[in-house]
Amino acid sequence: MSFNGKILKVDLTSSEVKVEEQPESFYRRYQGGHGIGLYYLLKESKHDVDALEPENPLIFAPGLLTGLRAPAVPRYVVISKSPLTGALGKSEAGGYWGPELKKAGFDALVITGSSKAPVYLLIRDDKVEIKDAGHLWGSETGPVQEKLREELGDKGTQVVQIGPAGEKGVLYANIVNNLAHFNGRNGLGAVMGSKNLKAIAVRGSGKLKAKNEERLKEIFRWTAGQVKEHPLSSMLHKHGTPAGIKTVNAQGGLPTNNFELGVFEGAEELASEDYSLKPKGCYACPVVCKRVVEVNEDDIVVDKMYGGPEYETLAALGSNCGIGDLKVVAKVNEICNRNTLDTITLGMTISFAMKCFEEGIIGPDDTDGMELKFGNKDVLIPLVEKIIKREGIGDLLALGSKKAAEKFGPESKKYLVESKGQEAPMHDPRVKTGLGLQYALSINGADHWFAQHDPFFAAEDGFGVIEMAGLGLTEAVDPLDTGMAKVRLIYYTSVLNSVYDLLGVCVFGYVARSLIPLNFLLDQVVAATGWKTSWFELMKAGERAMAMAREFNRRQGLEQEADKLSESFYRPLAKGPFAGKITLKEEDLNDAVEKYYALAGWNKSGGVSRNKLEELGLGWLVQ
Amino acid sequence: MITVLFKSILSEYVPGEPDQVELTYEPDLTIRAILEQCGLQPGHIGLAMVDGQVSDLDCPLHDGVTVELYPIFGGG
Ligand code: SF4
Numbered sequence: 001m002s003f004n005g006k007i008l009k010v011d012l013t014s015s016e017v018k019v020e021e022q023p024e025s026f027y028r029r030y031q032g033g034h035g036i037g038l039y040y041l042l043k044e045s046k047h048d049v050d051a052l053e054p055e056n057p058l059i060f061a062p063g064l065l066t067g068l069r070a071p072a073v074p075r076y077v078v079i080s081k082s083p084l085t086g087a088l089g090k091s092e093a094g095g096y097w098g099p100e101l102k103k104a105g106f107d108a109l110v111i112t113g114s115s116k117a118p119v120y121l122l123i124r125d126d127k128v129e130i131k132d133a134g135h136l137w138g139s140e141t142g143p144v145q146e147k148l149r150e151e152l153g154d155k156g157t158q159v160v161q162i163g164p165a166g167e168k169g170v171l172y173a174n175i176v177n178n179l180a181h182f183n184g185r186n187g188l189g190a191v192m193g194s195k196n197l198k199a200i201a202v203r204g205s206g207k208l209k210a211k212n213e214e215r216l217k218e219i220f221r222w223t224a225g226q227v228k229e230h231p232l233s234s235m236l237h238k239h240g241t242p243a244g245i246k247t248v249n250a251q252g253g254l255p256t257n258n259f260e261l262g263v264f265e266g267a268e269e270l271a272s273e274d275y276s277l278k279p280k281g282c283y284a285c286p287v288v289c290k291r292v293v294e295v296n297e298d299d300i301v302v303d304k305m306y307g308g309p310e311y312e313t314l315a316a317l318g319s320n321c322g323i324g325d326l327k328v329v330a331k332v333n334e335i336c337n338r339n340t341l342d343t344i345t346l347g348m349t350i351s352f353a354m355k356c357f358e359e360g361i362i363g364p365d366d367t368d369g370m371e372l373k374f375g376n377k378d379v380l381i382p383l384v385e386k387i388i389k390r391e392g393i394g395d396l397l398a399l400g401s402k403k404a405a406e407k408f409g410p411e412s413k414k415y416l417v418e419s420k421g422q423e424a425p426m427h428d429p430r431v432k433t434g435l436g437l438q439y440a441l442s443i444n445g446a447d448h449w450f451a452q453h454d455p456f457f458a459a460e461d462g463f464g465v466i467e468m469a470g471l472g473l474t475e476a477v478d479p480l481d482t483g484m485a486k487v488r489l490i491y492y493t494s495v496l497n498s499v500y501d502l503l504g505v506c507v508f509g510y511v512a513r514s515l516i517p518l519n520f521l522l523d524q525v526v527a528a529t530g531w532k533t534s535w536f537e538l539m540k541a542g543e544r545a546m547a548m549a550r551e552f553n554r555r556q557g558l559e560q561e562a563d564k565l566s567e568s569f570y571r572p573l574a575k576g577p578f579a580g581k582i583t584l585k586e587e588d589l590n591d592a593v594e595k596y597y598a599l600a601g602w603n604k605s606g607g608v609s610r611n612k613l614e615e616l617g618l619g620w621l622v623q
Numbered sequence: 624m625i626t627v628l629f630k631s632i633l634s635e636y637v638p639g640e641p642d643q644v645e646l647t648y649e650p651d652l653t654i655r656a657i658l659e660q661c662g663l664q665p666g667h668i669g670l671a672m673v674d675g676q677v678s679d680l681d682c683p684l685h686d687g688v689t690v691e692l693y694p695i696f697g698g699g
Pocket of ligand 1: 073094280281282285288289290385507508509
């Protein structure tokens, strides 16, 4: 089986450690990942909990397939209430930690309470200890991982941890494993910091055994053989996500100067592979697509230990701040990774402050004398250091752009680019409207993997239409459409992506973004569990997890009003092929959101209907 | 003559990996036909431009134009 039937629960206030057993039927219903995470979040959290209170649970849950020797399924989710948004906090990471937790015998780890002094958690199979982390507190991620592995005398120990930004409560601090794999969004590192929990070190000696190992091996071999043949996986393997910069720039959708322009003259340099080394991968994944960068020059040194900037980071800290210097962006990426900062929210918060500075809403008196102008690369590193230390202007910008706007005044709000208080990732809905629906609807604030992306479905012979016809997506949909065809595409693929998260699937391994087809994924679930299951059952499980997430948000007072886009997206781009054209209208987007609710069985206020909850076996959530 | 620029990884689909190919003009030549000649599927293409303007794959090409082809991308 691909699961252990055991959930580890640790209360840091009382130091109590418990193991809860769950039957097979629990996994069939909640699968893994956010299914299990949301089950415990809804059971264990108070309705009006503050994200940084000890009572806010912090849950780590690998996917149903995570830990098997199967391609591109290394993921685990971290679930909690987000301190950045006040909505659900949910962020996925690959790497090595999730598989190790499964090998130690646990399908999830539920942390409640808060320790009085800094601690770390040590899990060695069924031996679980809460250990003093006084000597680690204040240290960056690289030295912490090294010290822990040395102290424990085991280089194979997998460490998930927060850096100084999480300790200091930066509201977009993230969580990292193996120094380069991030639960990047929603500020969950600040929740970990509020619990005085520096790290969780795991070592497992067990081995998950699938019901049909032979079928898993066949699919693994097929994937390994095809990685360099399939155009999408081969592009990821050879060039990584940064290769996208040139396409998006030519399309006119590269976020530039706080999403005002869609093209950037420094795009070629940002996309350069000058400092790239051989890519690295994740547990048992033959795609091997994670970027590694090293710079050894007189003015800048970038340590390869911390990976390298991916597409999102290059755009957020580069073009979106008007900065085309790859070395500087790579350095800031390294600083973020040492200190655990979300590079998307960081870049967007800085670009927002730059826009306010250029518009005269704030001035040098507000910025500790810094000239926060687009393109001023000299301010980037000192500003990020201030944010990590929460000094001066950094203390305010550590709260994200929406809270900074409260201080900057009402004039500034029209320059925000966010949804539910989380800054938009680097995909412009004015060029592909499906991203607008994704940002508005994502339960954890603007998220670019709530569903699949429009370009794969733009033509009948596109990869998305070919690969997902079996789900009922048989027609091409115009990237600028906002009618029912687009709503259906986003609805079906949002449920699909929810299934991906239940299983631990990495989007860079599977269709439509990569090579492994849906029938192979289903075969892997059957091979892993022995269940006579189907895509119907999996999609229902995906819907179930989304319904639980929606219900969590409803309990926080978030309904239809929260499913909106910033007004910035309804203004035309100022440069590029789409300059001056209105391609996304507020009434069309809001209408599409309502249509989505209807397809999902949610009511007009965006809550999940009682019938839908009961259909999904979630009667226990009906009040 | 038609000039075709293969951007980013697309150049790897052209023998010898050039990023620029000159084709003899033929009436009714389309981008789709050029892709077929190079062994590229339409799904590989994220953006096709003719003389700097976005174009669909079936539009007949005029003599002397420059075609730019970019690989598909979505989700970083
Ligand atoms: S596809 Fe890339 S990011 Fe995804 S699991 Fe494999 S190596 Fe990791």
